[in-house]
Amino acid sequence: MSVGYAVQDTSTMLRRRMRHLLRYPSITLMLAGLPVVFLLLFVYVFGETLGAGLGGTSGGRARYIAYVTPGVILLAIGGSATGTSVSVAMDMIQGFVARYRTMAVFQPALLTSHVVGSVVQSLISVVVVVVVAVAIGFRSHATVVEWLAAAGLVTLTSLAVTWLAVGLGVKARTVEGASNTPMPLTMLPFLGSGFVPTDSMPTALRWFAEYQPFTPITETLRGLLLGTAIGNQGWIAVAWCAGTSLVCFFWARRLFNRRTV
Amino acid sequence: MSEASPPAVAVTGLRKSYGDHVVLDGIDLRVPAGSVFSLLGPNGAGKTTVVRILSTLVPADGGEARVAGHDVARHPERVRKEIGVTGQFAALDNALTGEENLRLMADLHRLGKRAGRARVAELLDRFDLVEAARKPALAYSGGMRRRLDIAMGLVGSPGILFLDEPTTGLDPRGRRAMWEIVRELVGNGVTVLLTTQYLEEADQLADRIALLDGGGIVAEGTPGELKRRVPGAHVRLRFAEPRAYAAAARMFEAAGRNDEALTLRVPGDGGVASLRLLLNALEAESLDVADLSVHTPDLDDVFLALTGRRRKEAVR
Numbered sequence: 001m002s003v004g005y006a007v008q009d010t011s012t013m014l015r016r017r018m019r020h021l022l023r024y025p026s027i028t029l030m031l032a033g034l035p036v037v038f039l040l041l042f043v044y045v046f047g048e049t050l051g052a053g054l055g056g057t058s059g060g061r062a063r064y065i066a067y068v069t070p071g072v073i074l075l076a077i078g079g080s081a082t083g084t085s086v087s088v089a090m091d092m093i094q095g096f097v098a099r100y101r102t103m104a105v106f107q108p109a110l111l112t113s114h115v116v117g118s119v120v121q122s123l124i125s126v127v128v129v130v131v132v133a134v135a136i137g138f139r140s141h142a143t144v145v146e147w148l149a150a151a152g153l154v155t156l157t158s159l160a161v162t163w164l165a166v167g168l169g170v171k172a173r174t175v176e177g178a179s180n181t182p183m184p185l186t187m188l189p190f191l192g193s194g195f196v197p198t199d200s201m202p203t204a205l206r207w208f209a210e211y212q213p214f215t216p217i218t219e220t221l222r223g224l225l226l227g228t229a230i231g232n233q234g235w236i237a238v239a240w241c242a243g244t245s246l247v248c249f250f251w252a253r254r255l256f257n258r259r260t261v
Numbered sequence: 262m263s264e265a266s267p268p269a270v271a272v273t274g275l276r277k278s279y280g281d282h283v284v285l286d287g288i289d290l291r292v293p294a295g296s297v298f299s300l301l302g303p304n305g306a307g308k309t310t311v312v313r314i315l316s317t318l319v320p321a322d323g324g325e326a327r328v329a330g331h332d333v334a335r336h337p338e339r340v341r342k343e344i345g346v347t348g349q350f351a352a353l354d355n356a357l358t359g360e361e362n363l364r365l366m367a368d369l370h371r372l373g374k375r376a377g378r379a380r381v382a383e384l385l386d387r388f389d390l391v392e393a394a395r396k397p398a399l400a401y402s403g404g405m406r407r408r409l410d411i412a413m414g415l416v417g418s419p420g421i422l423f424l425d426e427p428t429t430g431l432d433p434r435g436r437r438a439m440w441e442i443v444r445e446l447v448g449n450g451v452t453v454l455l456t457t458q459y460l461e462e463a464d465q466l467a468d469r470i471a472l473l474d475g476g477g478i479v480a481e482g483t484p485g486e487l488k489r490r491v492p493g494a495h496v497r498l499r500f501a502e503p504r505a506y507a508a509a510a511r512m513f514e515a516a517g518r519n520d521e522a523l524t525l526r527v528p529g530d531g532g533v534a535s536l537r538l539l540l541n542a543l544e545a546e547s548l549d550v551a552d553l554s555v556h557t558p559d560l561d562d563v564f565l566a567l568t569g570r571r572r573k574e575a576v577r
Binding site: 005008009012015016019020023024094095096098099100101102103104105 | 316317318338341342344346352353354355356357361365368369370371397413417
């Protein structure tokens with residue numbers, strides 16, 4: 001199998017995935033809409049009080065918009081995992097994979113197309129969230145380099161979440177199962193520093209919040225966009241993303257090759 | 262079919278188990294190129310497992326399987342270039358339209374834009390899907406899905422086509438349409454390996470049938486050969502005059518008599534040779550036969566006789 005064929009087959013499968021996105025725009029809308037609802041809910045309903053709890057001199061709500069936006073961005077990324085694992089599971093279970101495997105094609109193209117498609121989908125959600133956040137008063141003084149770094153981190157996080165979701169999708173025995181297993185990913189931004197500082201949490205929860213991957217990612221994103229201190233959180237965030245992507249890549253690939261359909 | 266041309270499918274001692282459950286217990290198959298070969302058996306007999314192994318989806322536990330001369334375990338890539346797979350377990354992309362599904366296959370076969378378009382248009386036309394071409398496959402009826410499914414398997418012009426239960430769940434009209442499609446494919450030189458649980462279907466389409474039951478092949482041959490292997494074949498003779506009838510009844514003592522209708526049921530194997538002997542004997546005695554018909558048992562009788570039990574499911 002030549003490199004040319006690999007590229008050609010991957011782009012063919014990617015076109016298919018993009019066609020899916022266009023055919024079912026409601027899924028993309030829902031994936032972007034839900035974090036927007038959370039953003040509005042947290043800013044306008046809880047924002048004044050939560051912002052006051054953050055301390056400092058500026059007003060509660062305005063301050064909370066800045067604080068919560070990175071958390072909602074990660075919520076958008078985590079939430080897209082469900083769509084990914086469901087679409088992978090549908091291919092596995094409904095038999096498209098069986099047909100694909102009997103063809104003389106570049107086999108990794110199928111999962112790769114899901115990964116690229118899902119990353120694009122979650123980046124669309126992130127852009128929508130950022131646009132809405134800016135519209136309701138989110139302001140960043142980040143430089144172009146910082147914005148690019150933030151975009152890079154968001155993409156890397158999305159890649160890690162997507163490979164995990166792809167693995168869960170390949171492993172799922174039913175489409176329902178595939179829609180349930182990634183649920184914890186939607187919860188993780190809440191159980192970290194995404195919505196409130198971790199030191200306000202009870203001890204056991206705080207311990208979990210400080211060591212789970214979404215916290216260093218949130219802190220790094222916040223540092224890049226708002227100029228807060230990043231410290232070693234940046235490297236920890238990148239290590240988590242790269243490690244998860246790599247481990248889940250091999251795991252998903254192994255499952256895919258082994259799983260009899 | 263010349264004997265010299267290599268078989269499209271050659272299988273020896275194929276074994277497959279899932280845990281303790283033995284699905285295939287050492288089966289041998291030989292499908293001559295250009296023929297229709299039917300694997301016939303009840304649900305759970307292992308038909309689909311055979312197709313999965315031959316189409317490189319599942320590795321066998323033992324034995325050897327060659328498709329178009331290539332070992333499926335060692336050179337799956339080469340096998341995949343020669344085959345088309347459709348049916349039960351291989352599905353379509355429900356989100357795409359019929360045309361998009363076919364275009365996807367054309368792209369994966371790397372036909373190129375113009376040739377791909379032409380092939381897709383040709384298949385849409387041939388499988389009567391032109392009107393539905395722009396509708397999502399999700400909205401297709403069972404018969405349309407099967408037609409699209411087979412069309413997708415044909416985009417790459419495979420020499421060998423695996424049809425896994427192509428008519429299960431179709432109404433009689435859809436079934437007949439599918440048979441026509443299969444006959445047309447074979448007319449164009451495609452080798453077809455067909456699995457079915459319908460005896461009539463195997464009888465209608467197949468050059469050779471292997472009866473698969475309990476993980477083994479219990480019988481193999483042409484539909485006619487299989488039928489002759491079970492008792493029940495006979496020639497029915499009707500006479501115009503009572504004199505000739507009485508004379509013939511004395512000649513064939515084993516025959517069942519119907520004195521009122523002047524008919525005799527002469528048991529035999531249903532073959533041409535025994536029929537000729539019968540006719541020669543009648544000729545020698547100058548007995549005029551008004552009407553003659555040869556009755557061979559249908560495949561239901563074959564199934565019962567060779568597997569020693571009734572099929573669990575009704576034919577229809």
